[in-house]
Amino acid sequence: MSVQQALEWAFRVEHAQLDLPEPPDPEREQGFGFGLEYVLLQRAILGCKVDGGQYKIGSYTHEDAEVIAATIAGIPDSLGGKRMAIRVAELARAGLTPDWMPGAVPRCVPVEMKRNQHGERATTVVVGTERVLSRGKVRTVEVLACPVTFSPHPQNIEAARRAYSDWRGAVGWVREGLLAGGLLREISITDAMPRRTPWET
Template sequence: MSKFDRKLHGQPIASPRKEGLQSRKGRPKRVMTVQQALEWAFRTECAQLELPEPPDPERGQGFGFGLEYVLMQRAALGCQIDGGRYKMGDYTHEDAEVIAATVAGMPDDLGGKRMAIRVAELARAGLTPDWMPGAVPRCVPVDMKRNRYGDRAVTEVVGTERVLSRGKWRTVEVRACPVTYSLHPEQIEAARRAYGDWWRALEWIRDGLQVGNMLRDVQIAAALPAQRPWKPKQTRLRSP
């Protein structure tokens, strides 16, 4: 995990011992951010992402199903989940199954099935999307060549000009150095746009888990990763 991932994760939140934050077994709930909860569910508990079936052209069904459906099915079950058909004797915590089901219900306007897979893969690897920290576009020569005087940019002929030199008109070549951008601005913008899409998906998952209140042993905190970590932090001046 890079130093940037550690900054985004922040410090673990201590489990509060407040009234109303107890599991059904009487123990205090574990308080996690939504990113910590996702990593716990997919990385530690190895929960599986069960995606909906492909659309049926006759019935006009689309990808994804609402969080309300997930919560209704979870409440109707009324018993402890045994880990699902993907487990071979290993127990998966029921809260991890609820988190995975919530991710699977990602709405289409937030990326649908593709974003659900992306969120699960990053959580399973314990990573955040690469938003290219410190990346700055640089204009560099397309090619370089080396001689005894050092490295020089490769140039090419782009035209000719007539010049008067030593009393005679001569034709000389006009040469230019082709350049390109190393880390094009569009690459950086695309990486940070993808990070923003991931952040909005985490916000939706957090809100759904908090409103649904279906987790038995885990409490989802309000904290989210930095929304725009590439923006410089503004320091507030304190009045004397």
């Protein structure tokens, strides 16, 4: 299966839990114990799984799902670290990809609209006055303008697409880690990846 399908399987079907490392405690001495990666490596060496120690009483999480969750927990800080790991896991659990705002094109629209019995119109503001000659008399008239904005704003579209690219980079890192680690027993990861720039069609 593709890496995205594997992530969704691990978090949606197997209900894998993301086990993020605790932040270092400066008051505490060097910690004892082993990380999840070490435990998984030892299980692979043994060729079996030790009974017990499950997070969920009475249920079983597939070993491959635990390996996937452990790999996601190791996303480096250069790719977003813990925050990106949580985002990848949440999106996988929901079966979604980040919203890259498909079809979004900035449009010039009025800042505010008002409605009356004659229909909907853009609100205007006075930006100055002018003296004009009308029917033989000089009159002072207000110069009106309609404040406009761009919706959606180009920066919002760019930010959404940058977030998609960052997510795709993290998923690619997870894919490479799963292939290099060789700890998956029943699942094989294909070369398929989410599209690099789906907005370019």
